[in-house]
Amino acid sequence: MQRSEFGKYGTVSRLTLGGGGIGQVWGETSREEGIATLKMAIDEGIDVLDAAPGYNVCEALIGEAFNGRLPEHIKVTTKYGLASAPGEEAYSRFRASLEESLKAMRLDRVDLLFLHNEIRPDVGSAPEGHTHFTRWSVYRDYVIPAFERLMDDGLIGGWGLTGVAKTPQILDALSTVPRPHAVQAVANLLDSPGGLVVEDEQPRHREIIATAQRNEVGVMGIRAVQAGALTRRFDRDVPEGNRDLPDFDKAAPFRALCAEWGEDPAIVAHRYALGIEGVDTLVLGVKNRAELKDALAAEAAGPLDAEQVQAIEDLGLRPNMNRAA
16 A cells, blocks of 8 residues: 655555445445455555544444554544534534544544534625535634644544635635644546535635645545446435436546446546545545455556546546646
């Protein structure tokens, strides 16, 4: 397993095991298979586990798999969506969620705690019914101090942002001291966050990655296969109206190109994402050992060569390709 510098955290494995797959967000799997996948990931050199309370049984599986005795070199992250809660409640809400996560995982601390929602400007409306966001002033005046206090408490080693929407605020956060220690950013060949966002924006994910890199903020690339849109087929029920469905249709030329190459599109998509400059570690959404084995094969093969990348870019699937990053 290759390793990369991860902000100021030192080196980490090029792959991170995400908790969504084993937590059954991306389709059905068993608890036994989830535990086996966790153990295989660590045996194969993956040293970051990306968990969240919202990933169903993920945190409980980590607790069951290792009974609080994770190898010392393994880093663990978790998340909490403060959303539109009053700023004065930020610390207590973060701490309450974190304590539940630590109890489930049977751990005393995590390495990173992520704010798992959008940051929106103080002025401006949101789509009707959308409340899963934090205003900039609340982030600046309450969220950052809450994270710093949790570090002082010894419960977290650092903190981060889920940086998939409202790019201006993410860029400001990456440049405002104290800066986050890490950011999770979209890293796929469509430059698409799919169902992670509630309204369309011009994609600037690579600008987020480049800004993080300049500011020594670690980058965790997410959505390498865009929730299955960059695979041969969805292996879960995707309801009508889901924002990932248009991406599957859009990616038809990519699947055709992979067929010409005799390659599995999921492996090609992972290799493409691993080649995006500035991505320190790529978060996997695998839910079983077979999918993990494919992702490990992609990492072992390394990033695509320049000719393959150009062939993909020539498909014109990525908007704003001339935007400076």
